[in-house]
Amino acid sequence: MDDFRGRTALVTGASKGIGRALAVDLARRGADVILVARAEQTLLAVADDIRTRFPAVTVTPIPADLGTPDGTGRLLEALGGHSVDLLINNAGMGTAGPFLISPLERHQSSIDLNITGLTRLTYDLGRSMIERGSGGIVNVASTAAFQPLPYQASYGATKAFVLSFTEALAEELRGTGVHVMAAHPGATDTSFFDTSTMEVNPAFSDTPDRVAADILDDYARRHTASYPGRFTNQAMTVVARFLPRRTVTKLAAALNRKLGLHEARDLTGAPG
Numbered sequence: 001m002d003d004f005r006g007r008t009a010l011v012t013g014a015s016k017g018i019g020r021a022l023a024v025d026l027a028r029r030g031a032d033v034i035l036v037a038r039a040e041q042t043l044l045a046v047a048d049d050i051r052t053r054f055p056a057v058t059v060t061p062i063p064a065d066l067g068t069p070d071g072t073g074r075l076l077e078a079l080g081g082h083s084v085d086l087l088i089n090n091a092g093m094g095t096a097g098p099f100l101i102s103p104l105e106r107h108q109s110s111i112d113l114n115i116t117g118l119t120r121l122t123y124d125l126g127r128s129m130i131e132r133g134s135g136g137i138v139n140v141a142s143t144a145a146f147q148p149l150p151y152q153a154s155y156g157a158t159k160a161f162v163l164s165f166t167e168a169l170a171e172e173l174r175g176t177g178v179h180v181m182a183a184h185p186g187a188t189d190t191s192f193f194d195t196s197t198m199e200v201n202p203a204f205s206d207t208p209d210r211v212a213a214d215i216l217d218d219y220a221r222r223h224t225a226s227y228p229g230r231f232t233n234q235a236m237t238v239v240a241r242f243l244p245r246r247t248v249t250k251l252a253a254a255l256n257r258k259l260g261l262h263e264a265r266d267l268t269g270a271p272g
């Protein structure tokens with residue numbers, strides 16, 4: 001597969017988890033990579049690791065907080081005229097637990113990053129892609145996008161936005177040379193859950209490496225949706241589309257209660 005060779009890919013949330021795995025795999029496939037996240041030292045360490053393993057590719061770390069207008073603005077400024085062939089909007093966060101007793105600040109941060117930051121980068125970099133008549137955008141949503149998620153209410157809703165927005169954009173841009181794909185990982189073994197008491201059983205989750213490889217393979221095949229990892233992830237999204245909405249919501253609530261999410265608490269110390 002030589003789809004990525006010589007291309008420049010920008011990956012948000014590249015300091016760890018799925019984003020880091022995407023950046024490493026893109027470099028392995030021959031793409032130059034621009035890495036974005038907030039933690040500068042971690043980002044520099046990831047950049048060094050990729051340079052050591054894949055000396056032929058160019059690695060550019062750019063620290064930025066994409067949950068703020070300043071952060072996205074600074075990233076776009078730092079890019080200058082540098083053209084991005086593939087934008088992967090992967091950075092995302094969410095909180096777990098009953099909505100009204102978890103910190104409002106965490107819900108707001110999730111909306112600011114998962115929706116506003118993603119929309120802004122898609123807009124700005126997408127416009128340059130359209131001008132050039134080529135490029136690609138991958139927005140990382142989630143299996144959480146396909147039904148309301150009691151006890152992860154705001155997170156699920158942000159991912160429903162990403163799903164709807166990305167599907168619509170993929171259709172708007174069909175035939176323009178700019179390919180758009182939504183990716184829907186299921187539970188993946190990353191530090192995503194470290195900010196709450198929520199725990200993920202590794203036996204029922206995928207590795208970030210597998211998720212990243214599946215997403216890139218699907219993008220290379222020009223799919224408009226990617227369901228990386230185990231097959232049950234995709235199967236559950238199909239079930240959610242065919243059952244009545246109220247039934248799906250009740251089932252999602254029951255599953256999340258079984259996982260203990262109705263008792264989950266935020267661990268960041270953010271004010272309530």
Ligand SMILES: NC(=O)c1ccc[n+]([C@@H]2O[C@H](COP(=O)([O-])OP(=O)(O)OC[C@H]3O[C@@H](n4cnc5c(N)ncnc54)[C@H](OP(=O)(O)O)[C@@H]3O)[C@@H](O)[C@H]2O)c1
Nearest residue numbers: 013015016017018037038039066092142187188190191192
């Ligand atoms: N893990 C799962 O089970 C799962 C399942 C489905 C979908 N997803 C989605 O997959 C994506 C990646 O999640 P993950 O599991 O890899 O999470 P993760 O391990 O927590 O990594 C999140 C990445 O996003 C960055 N980030 C967080 N806030 C940011 C901000 N304000 N500005 C810029 N970068 C920021 C983090 O770096 P800094 O903290 O240094 O900024 C980190 O690099 C997310 O969109 C998530 O919703 C995850």
